[in-house]
Amino acid sequence: MNRAMQKGILAATLLGAASHMIVFACCSSFGIGSAAREPFILYSLTLADARLSVVHVCGTIVGSAARMASLRAFAGVDGTRLEPIGFTAAGPDGEKLDARIADGAWVVENGGRDFTFEYDVALTIENRYSPDVRGMMTFLGDDRCRILGKDVLLIPEIPVASGIMVDVSMRPQWRLSASSPHVRNRVVVPDLAELPFTMTVSGEYRIFGRSIGGSEIVLAIAGSWSFSDEEFFDVVCRIVSEEISLFGSCPRARYLIVCDGNPVMGGSRFDYYGIHYGGSMILLLDRRLDRSELMDTPMAIIAHEFFHNWNGEALGAAGRGFLWFTEGVTNYISYHVLREANVITHNQWESRRCAISERYHANPYAKRVTIGEAGNNDMGDKDMINLLYDGGFLAAEALDARLRGDTGGRVTLIDVLKRMYENARGSRTADEDSFLAAASQLGADDLAGYVRALVHTLEPKPLAPRASSLE
Ligand SMILES: [Zn+2]
16 A cells, blocks of 8 residues: 555545444444443444545453453464554543554553554455465445455454354345355454454355265355356366365364456456465456366366365464465365365376476575475565476475385375374364374375485476476
8 A cells, every 4th residue: 555545545534424323323233231241242234435445343342351452453464464554442421531652552541441453454456476365355336345354354363152143234134145154234253363364255246055974165256157056056066076075074063155247357367366374265256267168277276275274274384484385285185185075187287287287396495495485585586486386386296106006005195194284183283294193194205315415405306397297
């Protein structure tokens, strides 16, 4: 955001003061009495300025006995946080409360009483390779919007009762859907931990839902495409059910998958992008996508993002140095899933893996940066991203082939991942040691030396051209 825009937003905030007061009056009239044991929280999101994509957020905390309460923005993987504009807080009679920033959090001196807080948030999407857009799922358009909790909500650092309510009223006639259960425009988020990952969509989204393996899969799709919504949802469901069957169950009861146009056009080539946060997934596809590509490798984006439910979320990388595994294995398995779900043929798989191998060997960083180090570098650099994803894919493929070879086909990479998932319950993190331990528990050979040669050595011999594991 540039300075002129910040100024514009500030002006819009001041001009919008009258409408804010109406919102505030609505917020402050809310109360459930003092019977609640744990503080109770309600958010209300309204449109402050459509032209500048500014959302007004009002929060009400009822039943907190603490003398002060702090509210903090959720930090994304790259450390970016939402920046509230014009933060104010008020007591039950509308009197202004002292609010200050301390240690990166907003601290409100509520004196043990109920209070409301409000602020504006400006939402923008910039270049697809900028760090901002990598974490930005929120979009505010004339006919529809999607909002991810972490992009707009300051989160209280006090225990609050389960069932956090978020009212989303962007335009009066817009119908809403969400990654959490909802009634009309009110979303009920199970707990604070879930709040940053809760996504709502409203306006011109067409909604489809199906129950797969005990989980509710909801698709929200917008705009016109060369394929029908039903055809696309069918591909989504085939991929999702294939992945759930790999693990036997799914980590979450409900998923909202949003399919929308990619705002950034990548030349003549089909350009797409996916992001996954908890039960919220967004697929930004190129509007020029041909119908035939529904049965081709671009659908790996669905398989990739959904597979992160296990490898990425249930099994989070212990550090950036393990991203080669999180992204590489997910990348590799996503094409495997497409093949198993008959979305792509064996030939499509083969040509894709050849393209990945060629791009890896042509990567200017391939001779200077190991696959294991790629994730520790600048993820705003396209070549470095490719090194991580392509190198990670090839490493995963080599590990899968090695595991199968060592065990006569008895143990696969998926088996090791499943064992890591079982072992990790509670800790939710994964690293090279947990991978090696899971492989050895399944009876595979010690792979420590092989992993070192594969991902921690420059120009790894197991990935030399024409000596690839499958050739
Ligand atoms: Zn990924």
